[in-house]
Amino acid sequence: MAWKDLPYLAAAAFAAIWFRLFSRGGDQARSMERSAKRRQGEQARSMERSAKRRRTGENDGTAGGASSTGASTEGQEVVASSGYDYEVFLSFRGPDTRAGFTDFLYTSLKDAGIHTFRDDEELRVGEKFAPELLQAIKQSKILIPIFSKGYASSPWCLKELVQMVECQENGRQKIIPIFYDVAPSEVRYQTGGYKEAFRSHENKKRYDEKTMQDWKDALNTVGAIHGWDLHNETNRREGEFAKEVTEKVFRELKKAHLLVxxxxxxxxxxxxxxxxxxxxxxxxxxxxxxxxxxxxxxxxxxxxxxxxxxxxxxxxxxxxxxxxxxxxxxxxxxxxxxxxxxxxxxxxxxxxxxxxxxxxxxxxxxxxxxxxxxxxxxxxxxxxxxxxxxxxxxxxxxxxxxxxxxxxxxxxxxxxxxVECMDRNQSLHLFSKHAFRRDYPLDEDMVQSNKAICIAGGLPLALEVIGSLLCCIEKKKWDGKLKEWEKIPPEDVLSKLKISYDALRDHEQRIFLHIACHFIGHEKDVVIYYWDESRFFPKEAMDVLENRSLMKIDDDKKVWMHDQVRDLGREIVRRESNYKKEEQSRVWDPEEALGLLRKQKKKKKLEALCLRLDHQRPFAYEDFKRLPNLSFLEVCGSEGTFHAEDSLLWHASPSNVSPTNEDSHLLPELRWLSWHYIPPTFKITNFSMKDVVILDLSRSKITHKWQGWSHMKVMKNLKVLNLSYCVFLERTPNFSAQSNLEHLILSECHNLVEIDESICQLKHLVSLRVYRCWKLRRLPQVVCRGLATLQHCNSSDRLSDTIGNLESLTELDAYFTKIKQLPDSIGKWKNLKVVKIGIEIRKIPNSLWMIKSLEEIQVKGDWDSEVEVEIGDCIYENRCLRSLRLTYCGIYEVPRLPESLEILRLNEIYMDTFLDLSNLVNLKELKLRFGRRNDGGESGGPVQGYPMPRWIENLSKLESLSLWSDYLTNFPMDLSSILPRLKSLSLHGALLHCPLSLPSSLSRVSLGSVTTSPDISLLPQLWDLRFRWCPNLRCLPSLPSTLLSLKLKSECLTSLPMDMSSLLPLLWQLSLWGCPNLRSLPSLPSNLSKLELNGCKSLSSLGDLSNLEELSFVYINDCAISEIRCSDPLENLGHLWLSALPQLETLPSLCNFNELESLLVVRCGNLIEIQGELPQSLEELMICQCGSLKKLPDLSPLKGLRKVKIKCCGNLDVKAISSLCLEKSVEFGEEDYLFKKTPAEEWEEEDDESESEGEGDKYEEEDDE
CATH class of the missing domain: 3.40.50.300 (P-loop containing nucleotide triphosphate hydrolases)
Structure with a gap:
């Protein structure tokens, strides 16, 4: 169960953004652009090269070769397009790396579709820092200095580095250094060749002390950043290293661009x-x-x-x-x-x-x-x-x-x-994010929150909408609203979403309906113009819609709406007209619109229409005359659907008869006209265009000679003109009549050579887009100065017998109640299908097994006091039973079970022989856990084991198999042929020899105490792997690269693979529990999100965690770790839990860990200091049993801090803490504090609990202690 399609993820428009960024689709386009610019600037570059040859050279400090191309000219694009945005800026000394590593890296970045700036040192004249170069640094998202031995000898390189540091401190850029053939310490402290370089600068006396101190400070800052250290990896090929850098940059850019x-x-x-x-x-x-x-x-x-x-x-x-x-x-x-x-x-x-x-x-x-x-x-x-x-x-x-x-x-x-709906916990989490702007509700809000998530029914969109709506309502009104919403059937998605719609004001509802029917995928700023002259206040109304999760604005500032919200709006339109098409206010289906248009009846209510061109019968004047109130018209089509004689209303004026004055006022309310793929012979006639504010003629074949331009002269109110993808357009029309034009879109007009000078008269023009207009040589300078946007290139303990009259009852859920006894009359409930019995019940009446309508039986005992269960022999006669789950139940005999069973879980079986399940041919899930027998094994004698019965071969439909037994010895060696559908396998037993061949369909494997293990590397779909107390597991076997989660419990484990980051690139969770002989960790995969270390008593170092950029949760307990080292802040870390770390003396500054919500430090007796400040994002702080800690960072600036616990810290000065505002929950004390449960133990209990509740799709993990 996972997140779903949330409105915050801008689906349709977002996909376009994603593709453009990651498909490398722009390589050829950029190549063409560069070729054009090279031809244009060839003469200028020749002159500049001559000037360079007249200079004294690099040794005098006038040219440093900070980032050059050598013979290549592609890097010179900054000369022609200094206003272009770059993704990467490379700074390097040309003679050192130009022809080798830098060229490898540049080519690799280019092939990955990453727009990289590589300056040409030959274009530098004199020592003045070129504004183009400064602009390129400022507009690059990632800055990569390549430190070589001669880097510091180049003043240009040092100047660039200073600018990079300034940009990182003042903006959003990130510096990622590469130490090519020098150590980071040489860069940071200016030793070795860097020291000599500065001595040379001082001797030349060309730069003052402040300049050189700035250079040293920049080197010190960047030298301390965790980057790539190539000088220690002499055996690696530079091309491979360049590829690794490219992949890192690619991930950085994706994280920056994705709308998540x-x-x-x-x-x-x-x-x-x-x-x-x-x-x-x-x-x-x-x-x-x-x-x-x-x-x-x-x-x-x-x-x-x-x-x-x-x-x-x-x-x-x-x-x-x-x-x-x-x-x-x-x-x-x-x-x-x-x-x-x-x-x-x-x-x-x-x-x-x-x-x-x-x-x-x-x-x-x-x-x-x-x-x-x-x-x-x-x-x-x-x-x-x-x-x-x-x-x-x-x-x-x-x-x-x-x-x-x-x-x-x-x-x-x-x-x-x-894709599955959310479970209760996930639903509560998502709801709380929107209703309370926190992960989970406070205790006082839990009752109302539970009601809300029940209404939502696990649908993410409903959770988000309801949460957002409640967030804007006083809490004292919540009960009334929730009670009102309970009347809506939970399975009716549209009814759930209509909750938000009903809360809108009239004009907001109208805007919502129009967006749902016609404006999805359009730019917000353009859409606003449609209502600009009305009293709808479109901007404010759209903000309301966005805040209530009825729409979103994506990265491209386009309107996006979830499918179900869109369908809600369209269904409302249908209902308003009683499902009569001719009465609808909006028609968005082109096929329906075509039939509607041809009907003779007048459509006075129709405001918006989307048509598909019909070349077999062109539209006539009469068709549109019946639409007096139409204000939005979009005509869709495709290339090749027109004839030469095409005219919008060519039937309206046969024999070349000119339209009358009455005709020219057709569609008098028209404000938005979109018409695509029109040919040059096509004419727009008879329409009243004077009130049109948005005209979209994109993808048309019109030229500058098109007759329709003359008809545009009446468009005095035009605000947006879209001519994008008009590839035959060489010159734009005269714009003097469109004095109110604000947005002009000419993107992808590949043959556009000239923009008419009349554009200078457009005093209100704020946006001009000429992206990928290859032949456009210049823009009117007056226009450039005025533009704001230029896109260029229950309490009873028993149930009474009297309830036996409830014969219509279909489900009995006695989980988590105090009921200890069921009535014998339960056998009379002939319609009962589901029975769930909780931990308080000690005996099950025999009459229960006689109910032949039962489909599901769940009995969950308690770990300490098992429920005594005696399964009646009559259960075999139940042909409806699909699921039997007996957890923590003392089972001493299992009778013959019905063949209808699909799920069987028997926990704590005490039998001297293995049960016979040979007839359960429909079984999909089998879990058997055997308790200890009294066969002499307890007294030190040999344990009598038994092999896996051959009936396992009958269970070919099995998808999940879990066996826990200390007496099971052998297993079929070739499990792949016996259980071809198996997805989850869990085997635990001290005598167990695992099968050698496993089904390739497996996605989850858990092995515990087994003496041998199968070949895991041959499982292409495996994503979850767990080893527990395997005596021979000293090192990990070969693993498939698909792994997402790896959990290990082993006293024998001494090491992990050194190349773990490359072997398991997708790994997001690593849990190491009870690995006392593990001494170190290798470089971990950068995708890692959760890291848990518990009982690794020999583990003294984590290494630098800075490369784990996705890390969100860290739990470290009972380890020998002496420091937590992060040269760069972990930007996604939300929870840092540290416990029982006696060697830990200091914590680094966490002030830049901007997502950190909880910090727990427990039983760290030698911790002296928490350095720096704590992040503003912190919500929970717990410091317990840290006797050496004397001072905490100032907590008063932490406005979001809601819970503080200080326990057993005798030397800590609590005066500053006690002065915190009363709203915060602050606790002091000297009583002993320990974690009651570790995070993993809590998760394991939740898994067991969820399974006993009937969520059979979950993977059960049990406490093996």
Whole structure:
């Protein structure tokens, strides 16, 4: 169970952002741009090179070669486009690394689609720091100085470094240094060659003391940053090292660009399962289907997976919202996008689906691709892109998301995964994030919170909407609202979402409906113009919608709305018109709109319409005359749908008859007109255009000679003109009549040469976009000066017998009650299907087993006092029973069980022989845990074991198997052929010899106390692995790279693989418990999110944790660790728990750990100091049994701190703490404090509890003590 498709994740528009960043699709575009700029600046560069040759050279300090290209000219793009944003800035001394490592790194970054600035030292004239260079540093997201032996001898390099440090301190840039052939200490303290370099600078007396001190300070600052130390890795090839740097940079950029909500809840579980399905075999093509109801998280999961996999693919494509897009623009348009994205060419001319299929088969069959088909509705949608797996190269990975599981039942799809709803804990977490802006509710809010999550029914969107709405309401009104909302059926998603809609004011409702029907994917600033002249206050209204999670604004400032919220709005429109199309205020389906337009009846209520072009019968004047109140018209189509005689209303004026004055006032309320793919002969006539504020003619074939330009003269109120992708447009029209124009979009007009000088008259113009206009040489300077945006290139203990009259009862849940006895009359409940019995019951009446309608029986005892269970022989006659779960129950005999069983869990079986389950052929989950027998083994004699019975071969449908027994010896050696569907395997036993061959379908494996272990490395879908007290486990066996979670408990374990970071790149959780002989940790995977160390008594060092940028939870207990070292702050660390660390004397400053919420320090008797300040994000602070600690950082600035516990710290001055405001919970005392339970023990108990509640899909982990 994991997070779902939350509105904070801007789905459709976000996918476009993701693809542009990670698909490397811009390589060719940037290459073309650079080629054009090189041709333009060739003469200037020649003159500058001549000037350079006249200089005295680098030795006199006038040229340092800070970052150069050598013979290459690609790095000179700063000269032509200093306003361009860069992703990486490389600073290096040319003669040292230009032709070797720097060239490797630059090429690797370029191939990864990372826009990298590499300055050419030959363009520097004199010593003045060029403004272009300063601008490039400021506009680069990541700054990489490459420290070589001669770096400090270059004043240019040192100047750049000073600027980099300033940018990092003042902005959001990050410095990641590379120590090429020098040690970090030489850089930081200016020793060796760096000392000599500064001595040379001093002798030349060209720079004053302040300048050189600035240089030294910069070297000291950057030298202390944890980066890459190449000088100690002489055996590594520079090309491989460059690739590693590129991957690190790639991850940094993705973290910076991805629009990820800070209110996500538990995403890794479901992502890990799908990653395991995809596998790690580079040559195996895999097609995976993700299905589930709308709004449950399919698209979001697909994006996260793509994020993780994209760095391994050169060719990526994310086709978002196929269901909706195919209705409006057709499948051929999406095929065109796929081909363009993979081949990295401009859009091709494909007019139909069949042509697209042939093109994909022919041109992409040798391409290893990462492809996502998002929101697919029909089987033919899949066939149009992936008719066969050989349409793409070997090793391709294809992910399909859909609401309709049926379309995935085709031979091409290897595996499917159903996205699950949230459980109670996850629901509570997500709800609290929005209702309280914290992880979990306070105790006083728990009752109301439980009511809220019950209403939401585990749907993330409903949780978010309800939480956001309650956040804006006084708590004293919550009960009334919650009681009102309880009337809505929990399974009715639309009714749940309508809660927020009903809370809106009238004008906010109208704006919401219009967005849901027509404005998704449009820019917010553009949409606002549509209502600008009204009294709707669109900006404020959209803020309300966003705050209530009814819409979001993505990174591109485009409107995004969750599918279910969108469908809510559209359903409201239908209901308002009593489902009569001609009475609707908005029609968004082009097919429905076409039929509606041809009806003779007048549509006075219609305000917005989306049409698809019909070239068989062009639109007539009468069609639009019946739409007097239409204010939004979008005409969709595709290339090739027009004829030469096309005119919007050519039937309206046959024989070239000019339209009358009455005709020219057609659609008098029109404010937004979007018309795409119009040819140069197409004419817009008869429409009243005087009130149009938004005109979108994108992707049209019009030229500067198009007759429609003259008709635009009447558009005095035009605010937005979109001519993007008009590839035949060479010059823009005259804009003098559009004096109120504010946004002009000319992006992707590849043949645009000139912008009309009349643009200088547009005094209100705030945004001009000419991105990828290859032939446009210049912009009017007056325009540039005025622009704001320029985009350039219960209490009773028993149940009475009288309740036996409840014969209609279908479910009895006696969990967590004080009931100790069930009535014998329970056998009369003939309709009972589910029985859940809790820990207080000591005996089960025999009449229970006689109920033949029972489908599920759960009995959970207590670890200390087991429930005595005697299973009646009559249970065999129950043909409806699907699940039997007896946990912590004393079982001394098991009768013959019914064949209908699918889930069987028997915990604490006391039998001298192994039970017979040979008839349970439908079993999918089997868990058996045997208690100790009285057979002499306790008194020191030999323990009599027994092999696994052969009936295991009958259970071919088994998906989960868990066996705990100290008497089980042998297991079938080839488990893969016996249990081909097995996904989860847990084997624990001191005499057990594990099978040698395991099913490749396994995703979770847990082995405890086994004498031998199988080959784990051959499990391509394994993501969770656990070893417990395995006596022969001194080092880890070979592991598959798909692992996400690794948990180890072993007294014999002495080491972990030194190359763990490369062997397990996806690992996000590492737990080491009771490993007393483990002395050190290797470099850990950068993806690690949770780190737990407990009882590793020989572990004295963690190393530098700075590379663990995703680390969110750290728990360290009973270890010999003497320091926590982080040269860079852990930006995602939320919880730091330290306990029983006697060697720990200081904690480093945590002031820049901006996500840290809880800090717990317990039983660290030698801790003297917590350095620096604590972060503003801190909410909980616990300091216990730290007797040497004398002082804490000042807590008064911590406005979010809500809970402070200080226990048994006799030397600590608590005056400053006691002065904290009364709102904070502050506790002092000298009583002994210990962790009652470790985090892992709490998680294990929760897992057991959840399983006993019936969540059979969870993986049970038990306390083995």
């Amino acid at each position: 909500s800070n209110r996500l809840v538990n995403v890794d579980n479901q992502v890990g399962k799908i990653m395991a399905m995809i596998g790690a075999q580079p040559t195996e093509t895999r097609i995976i289907g993700i299905h589930g109801m709308g709004g449950i998280g399919k698209t979001t999961i697909a994006k996260i997976i793509c994020d993780r996999l994209s760095s391994n693919f050169k060719d990526c494509c994310f086709l978002s919202n196929i269901r909706e897009t195919s209705k409006v623009r057709g499948i051929a348009c999406l095929q065109n996008q796929l081909i363009s994205d993979i081949l990295k060419v401009k859009q091709t001319d494909m007019n139909n689906e069949d042509q697209g299929i042939e093109t994909i088969k022919k041109r992409l069959s040798n391409k290893r691709v990462l492809l996502v088909l998002d929101d697919v509705e029909k089987v033919n949608h899949i066939d149009a892109f992936v008719g066969n797996r050989d349409w793409f190269g070997k090793g391709s990975k294809i992910i399909i998301t859909t609401r309709n599981e049926d379309i995935l039942h085709v031979p091409n799809v290897d595996q499917t995964y159903e």
